[in-house]
Amino acid sequence: MGDNTFSVLNTICTDLKKPAKSIIFRQGEHADFLYFIQSGALKLDYQLEDGRNLVLDFLWPDRFFGIAENETYAWSATTLVDVHLKRFKLSSVQVLAQEHPNITNLLLQQKMASLMAAKTHITLMSCPTATSKLIGFLLEYKKIPNYFNPSTQVLTLIMSRKDIADYLGMTFETTSRIFKYLETNGYIKKLNHRQIQLNMHKLQLT
Amino acid sequence: MGDNTFSVLNTICTDLKKPAKSIIFRQGEHADFLYFIQSGALKLDYQLEDGRNLVLDFLWPDRFFGIAENETYAWSATTLVDVHLKRFKLSSVQVLAQEHPNITNLLLQQKMASLMAAKTHITLMSCPTATSKLIGFLLEYKKIPNYFNPSTQVLTLIMSRKDIADYLGMTFETTSRIFKYLETNGYIKKLNHRQIQLNMHKLQLT
């Protein structure tokens, strides 16, 4: 797969840059494009009629997104930081996939990644306490390159307390309180609101 | 797609029947087979090291499952009732997919279905109260043919209180208490532990 598949796809892609906190597409919009993240990060969020706002996933470089069902995006995509994307017209991708079946394999692989992310998400949400949810979240987040500095053990959170809360199924006040609790008990040290130093010795025991 | 793809797949499938409460595969086992549900129902569950047992999804007829990552099943599959399956050797499917690209499209479609189910699941888990979780669950479950009788409005639950609890992220005692609450307040009527008559007028208001 790999190289050849990508070079074929590259013939129909458009480069795209978006600033932080901009919307790439909204849930319900007609799905015309498939996207690929070259750099940056974004969240997939979903608004419910009752006013709740869920964060379904956070996406990092090398991920495709926007593969829709029913011709319509089922959720919105919002950038967290400045991003650099590739954009593909979905109809062109479908045509191209006829001749290059590996494109479908690539999309299948990406769906697989989404599904494993969903499993992790569900696992975190099922944690019995807010503390274990948040610790689980930090340990997952630590795996993301660029936002964790292994030598200083500092995590750079690029999402708000509310985003984390909407991802874990709790209120942002609770998120804030648990951060406080973790700091008080030596699990983390807050350098500022978005920079958190981890004490892995304590965190791993949980 | 459809007919041709299925008839090609049928050349390599084995028929398989399993009684209720039997394990089709376990998480961690080497993934040799892909399955298709002809009739019956099952759950996908996942054991955590800390003793928690998650139910990731309930599966109904016409669904493929067992598409693995890393050569290994990431969760277990357990039947809820007697099931009738088709089984495909994964290696054979891969070979066949080379000549019949629509097989990959079919698998992609199935992954899409899994992902939408995960979205529904996450949405339910994010409900602020156990009552809204359970009502949401009942309204989703109602959509499954065979287990809801529209003329009598009776749901037949084929899973235990614990399965529901493990799916929604709560304890089975709470599940039981909420059923009681729903009955007391006229949302449902329990004919017995597994047969529940819905009062849609009241349920839909939530």
Added chain:
DNA sequence: CGAGTATTTGAGCAGCATCAATAAGAGTGG
């Protein structure tokens, strides 16, 4: 019918949501 399993019910406590107010940080324009 009897043993094992599933479900219900109870009492008490811990944890989280809610509402509310304050503090910190980010962004803007003079």
Added chain:
DNA sequence: CCACTCTTATTGATGCTGCTCAAATACTCG
């Protein structure tokens, strides 16, 4: 660069929700 505004984050007080542990009841299956 500072003052002002707006957003994001923290902190407090209170009550309800759901978990825990425990016991009783209902159901299933051989």
